[in-house]
Every structure is written in C-alpha cells, then in structure tokens.
Amino acid sequence: MTDYRQKYKMTPVLGWLLQDRGGMILLGILLAGSILIPIGNLMFPEGSAFHVPTWVLGLLGKYLCYALLALSVDLIWGFCGILSLGHGAFFALGGYAMGMYLMRQIGDRGVYGDPVLPDFMVFLNWKELPWYWYGFDHFSFAILMAMLVPGVLAFVFGFLAFRSRVTGVYLSIITQAMTYALLLAFFRNDMGFGGNNGLTDFKDILGFDLQSDQTRCVLVVASALMLAICYLVSRGITQSRLGKVLIAIRDAESRVRFTGYRVEYYKLFVFTVSAVMAGIAGALYVPQIGIINPGEFAPAASIEVVIWVAVGGRGTLYGAVLGAFIVNYAKTFFTGVMPDFWLFFLGGLFIAVTLFLPKGVIGAIPAFGAANGGPGAPGNWRDRLASWRANQGGKA
C-alpha cells in the first residue's frame, strides 16, 4: 500500500486517517447517514421512495449503539488481547444511569403521580428517594455518571486484575462472574433500580418527546456521531506509540514486561477507556429502546458482543462495527422469520467464525485482509489447518 505520509508529507494525524481505508469508508457512511436519514424521515412523506420509516430509525439507533459497544470490545480484545466477557455490564451501567435520568423526567406523569418517586418505588412503599438517585434529574449529571460509573468500576476491577497478572481465560471468566454478580444484584428489588422490570415508561428527554420522529432522528444522529468520535479516539489510541505497546502486549506480554514497560498500566488505561465507551453506548441505547432491565447484565449478552467483533474481524475497529451490523441484522431477520432457527444460526456462527474465519469478514476480503496487521493467524481455514498440522508435534 502506498505510504501517503511519505507521498504527501502529511501530519501524522491526517496520515493515519487517510491510510485507514476501512475507517474512511465507515466515517463516510456515518456522516452521510447522519445527513440523509433525518432528511429521509422528516422531509419525505410516507409512501415516497426516499422515505425512511420510523421503525428503521429505531433499528438503526439500536445497531449503532451495539456497534459502539462492539468497537469498545475490539479496542481491548483486538489490540490488547483482553477478552472481556463482561462488557455488557458497563453497557448496562451506562444505560441505567441514563434510565435513572429518564425516570426522573417522568415526574408526576407516572401511574401513581408521585412528583419525585418513580412508580416502582411508590409500589414498593418507599417514602423517599435513595441517596444514589440524587442528581439524576440533571441531564449533564446523568451523562457524567453514565461514563464515570462504568469507568470507575473498570478501573478498580482492572487494577486488581491486571496488577495480579490475571490474564487470558481467567480474566474472561472473572469478567463473566462480575457481570453475573451484577445481574443478581440488579434483580433485587431493594437495590432501588426497579428489580426484575428495570426502568421503563420513559416520557421525554431534555423536554423533547421520546416518541416523536424528530427526537428519534436526533438520537440516531447522535449515536452515529458518537460512534464516529469513538472510532477516531480508538484509532488514535491504536496508532499512537501507546497503541504499539498495546499490540506488543497482545502478542507477547511477558516480553513487553521484561523490556521495562508497566504492562498493567497500559492495560488498565485501555480497559477503562473501553468501559467508558461501552457506558456511552448504553446511555444512547436506553432512550431509543425505551427500557433497561437486568437482562442486559446476562453473561450471554456479553458473549454475544464478542461474536459481533469476531464476525466482523477483530483488531480492525471498523470490522467490529460491520460485525455488529451483520449479526444484529441477522438476528432481527431470523427472530422475525424463523425464531427457532436463530440460536442454531448464532451457535453455528460462533463455531464457524472461530474455525474458518479467524480474521472475520474483513479478513476474508483481500483488499482489507492483507493490509491489516490483525492477530497473526492466517486468513483462510486451509492455511489454518495446515499450520495446525505442522504444529501438532510442537504443542507441549
């Protein structure tokens, strides 16, 4: 590939932007979508060929949030080798922070008409708002919390885990245990987060009706732009010198440590950033879906995110976005047409991708696959089998 930096003597930032063909395509699509989708939905009347129906807005918003979540997983898994099976927890925490704001916005329009307490608290006979609900009537505070809570949790969790060098599968299992513990906790009614039912029946956000097409358009555009921003941030991280260390950690952690790098600090940084992104994704997800409940903490949900990344192609960032769209579109399609088939498909996808497409869809496209420095496995399954055969004697 031509080295544009050499050719046009560009600044490093523009350089890594222009070198990144997939990223440019992604950003272009996101930008175009941000402009065209609201126009299609608001300007063109129903029935017109250019009309974008409201249900498409809902789906797109959902996919964009999932894509952001997948991006955050790819950032740590694809570039630092941390396979988190608990990223759904950060997503859900961000979602709960936003959900709490939206609950407070309901005000006295709830079923019980209490000006302060959300319906479920009145139902549980609570007399006053628990302390941790204070401040959530301010939008900015809720947004801050949607980033801060997942970030702090990831920081503490990561600090403990990385400092004691819990790596690989062990880390995956304890992240899964973390989200499982949170799942159990949020199911409890006395946690004060609506228990089993979670938070729902939202009315409006910042005074705008959540059901109106305009608000939905704004939310979709916000999701697209946030995805673009997070993509750029992630890309920036991975292209920086810090990113090089991260990739080195992914490929040979001990060697990096012996070279004198504090591996745990690098990991901790990228893990926390990733968790914050997941939190933002959750915060954008909840107003568009209209509900947040403990089901989002389910370990199965977090593992599903990993398969999005794997399908798209880990270690490419835009591949994660692509994977999230492909798998979730397939899910929408199959659960609508033949619901029984969906789990067969998803299960088969897990197996097929790990066996035959270790670099995902992106890796299978020659124009992208060759150019990318993804994880070192060969791209097609015949090579894979050959290398495995060659290694048969070597594993001990």
Add this chain to the structure above:
Amino acid sequence: MRQDFSPPAPGRMPHHSFRRFFLPLFAIMVLMLVALAPQQASAFSDEQLRQNAEQLNAKSSTKKLDVIEKMAADGDPRVAAILEAMLDGDLYASKADDKVVIGKKQGKVWQHIDVVSGAVTGESGSADLDKIRINNRLRGALRDALATLNLFSPDLAIRRAAVETVMDTRDPAMAPLLQRAIERESNPDLLARMELAKATMALAAGETSQERLDAIDILASQTTPQIRAVLLQFVNAAEAENYDPKVVAAAKDAVASVESRLKMWQTGGDVYRGISLGSVLLLAAVGLAITFGVMGVINMAHGEMIMIGAYTTYAVQQAFLVFWPAGIGWSLAVAVPVAFLVSGGVGVVVERLIIRFLYGRPLETLLATWGLSLFLQQAIRSIFGASNRQVVAPDFMSGAIEFSTGLVLTYNRLWIILFSLIVVGGIAAVLRYTAFGLQMRAVTQNRRMAGSVGIRTGYVDALTFGLGSGIAGIAGVALSQIDNVSPNLGQGYIIDSFMVVVFGGVGNLWGTVLGAFSLGIVNKFLEPVAGAVLAKIFVLVALILFIQKRPKGLFALKGRAVEA
C-alpha cells in the same frame, strides 16, 4: 401453639382463639371437679357413661362443654365413639323417650344406636330425632377431647400423634389423663415423650418451687425449638409473677443450655446444607475439572453436557414407561451409564470436529464452545420442547429423616452427596489405576514424549474430553432429581463450575472437591445472614478477589493450560 394464658385484649380477639380464653376456665373447673370428686375408677361404669351421655343434651353449651371435658378426662374408649358422632352431627335425642342415641341413616330411616352398648335399638324417621346442636366452641372442645382420647388408642402411631397434640396444647386439664396414659404405656420411647409432656404441663401448672424445679430439670435436657419456647414462656411468666428466684435462675439456665445445644444443631444443619450444595457443585464441576483442569479446554458447553445427561434420564424413564412399566424403579440406575455414554459420545464427536483445531487458543475455544452450547440448547428445545420435563424420583430417594431438633435430611440430597463422592472416587481411580488414566497423565505432562513411546495422543485427547463430558452427563442424572429438566438447565451451572475449578486449582481433582465443598458451606453460612441472592453475590465477589490474589487457585499445579 398458645403463648400465654391471658385473654387477648377485647376487640382484638381472633375468631379462632376461643381456646385461649375458655380452656383455662374449663381447666379450672375440671381441676375443681377432680379435686372434689372421689378418685374415679379408670373407666366409667355403663350407668355413669349413660348418665354422662344424657347430659350432652343439656340446654346450655357451657354445660355441654363441662360434660365433654369430664367424659374425655376419663379415657373410656367408648367415649370416643360418642364424641365423634357428636362432632359429625350424628348424635340425637329421640323425641319419644328423650334418650341420647347415635343416629345412622339407613336408606330412608334412621337407626338408633345405643351409646353404651353400640347395638341398634330401634329406628324412626328423621322427625322423631332432635339433633344435639353444637357450635364452634363445642367443635373445638370436641376435637381436643378426641385428640386426648387417642392417648389410649391401641395404635402406636395414633398414640404418638396424640402425645404431640398434648405437647402442643399443654392444657393442664389433660394432666390426669396423661398420668393415666403414662401408667398404661408400654412403649419406652413414647413413655419418655409422655413424661416430657407431663413435665411441660407441670411447669405451667406446678404450684410449689420444687415441682417447678423438677419440671425444669427434665426439660433442660431436651433440645427442641418447642421446649425452648415452653421454657422461654415460663421465664417470662416467672419474672412477671415474682416466682422463687431459684426457680427463675434455674429456668434461665435451662433456656441457655437448650439454646446453646440448638445453636450447635443449627450450625450442624448449615454445614449439612453446605455439603449438600457443595456436592451439587462438585458434580457439576468435576467433569470440567477434567476437560478444563486436565486438558486446558475452556468448555463453555459443559453445562449442556449436564443438560444432555438430564434429558437422557428423562428419555430412559419414558422408555421404561413404554417397555417395562413395572421396572420403573430401575430407570435411574440404568440412566447413569446411558447418560455417560450419550454425553461422552457427544463429547468425543465435539472434540474431533471442533476442539482439536483450537488447542492452544483458549479464547477461540471459549467462543466456539459457547456457540456449541447455544446450538445444543436449541437442538434439545426443538426435540423435547421448551417446557420442563418431569423426572420421577424412585422410592428410595423420596422421604426424609427428621430430627426433633428441626433438622431435616431429605433422602435425595443424601443420595446426591454419596453419589458425588462415588463419582469423584471413580474418576480418581480411573486416573490412577487404568491404562487410559496413565496415558492421559502422560499426554498431559509431556505430549511429545508420550507420542514417541507410542501413545496415540489424538485418541487420548478425544477420550479424555469424552470422559469429562460423560461425567457431566452423570451429573445430569443426579441433578435431574433436584432441578428442573429444561433446555436452560446447564446455563445455571456453568459459571459456578468454572468458579469451583478455578478456586480449587486447575488440574487438581482434590482441589476441586475441596473447592466445591468450601464454596457450598460458605454460601450456606452466609445465607441466613445476608439472604440467598446476596450470599451468592458475596461469594462471587470474594472469588473474584481470591483469583486476583492467587490466580492459579488454592492448589496450583503445572499443566498444559497454565501457560496458555
């Protein structure tokens, strides 16, 4: 159970609580009667019985109550038939001669049955009979009286139940009757129980300090929540009414000693429940200890191997119902090897088709086996449907051992504890003493060397994975007895299983055993304090912290997985 003898505040009296208020009154009356009347013979003469029965037709129900008490206190077996008829509304006064008879409808006419002899003395239409009316007060008194009369039943079980009733009501009016029952009782167990009942009554009714002290002495040696309640109640009464300080002190000592022994039993119960949970965890985890612990394969479909075992149990049971319904008791025993073969077979196929391509890549293995678990769940759901399937417990697994201290050991849990130990012992033996176990250990320790001395390492891999999966299938047989057999059965165990294996130390069977039992016990000790869900969360958080501290588990061993 009555807590005190004082009448409830007016207006608050619950409508069933007439016994609280009235029984003490009868008690006093009967006591007076007993005190005044010359000592009665142990049974009524015919004449006395008839006289008493005639009095049941009294106008006022208070009078009727007196008579019922008097008759019951005698213990004559014939009284039971009369009182039973009265309770059922079959006791009549004949209008012709004003005699009390038991009426029995025979076609269109009513037979008159003599209350003393039990012979049919005549018959008439219903117009000639006046039913002896009873109200709720009388019904209650009749039931109590009948219960007490059962003390003299020839059937041991009925006598035993009657003694328990007396213990529960602790009605002092029953004291003389109980004394008579004690004199007649021959069964030593029941006699001891009766003496205890007598002591509880003596405590409530005792007049002198010595009587009370004697009663406390007997009660203090007991270890049941019931006796604790009796003693506590007495302590409260004693303090309120300024009994002899010696009595109060003795009662308090007795409460403390009963309490401390009960606490020990409580702790023992927690340990037992913890071991029971631990055995379930152990069964779920022990297969994983082989696939993950020995081979280093992160098998997220492990729970589904358990589920397949449970469904195999169900399928075997259905097959028995069709082909050999009489032998249904054998279905579980047959299911054990079948489940081992089915799950093990699935395991071998999975190893050959998927897992062998992923050795050395644990994260990919994790994802692929997770996909496999989704696949298997949906497959089972398509075959058997999404709803729970019923697996019937064989006779030897139903029922329970109950201790008077409140501890209940159900047979199915006991069997599962035993079964889990047998399974672990079996695996240890296979690993230690069989050629396959030797090859497996050889391949684990040094694959290339094992290969060069002629071990077919690929086959050993497949069989090892099959063994781990087969054991998961056996676990499924056991878990089908205590859990819902549904396609989601396995998911509930997967995280716990990994926790147990990681906690115990990867590649170490005894670590897994210890890990399972200690997690189970810790969980059950936390439960009364924190509640079931919080206890589980605490254990999970503690485990996460523990893994940070000792990433390789309690007993770290070297194996293929450790370096991966």
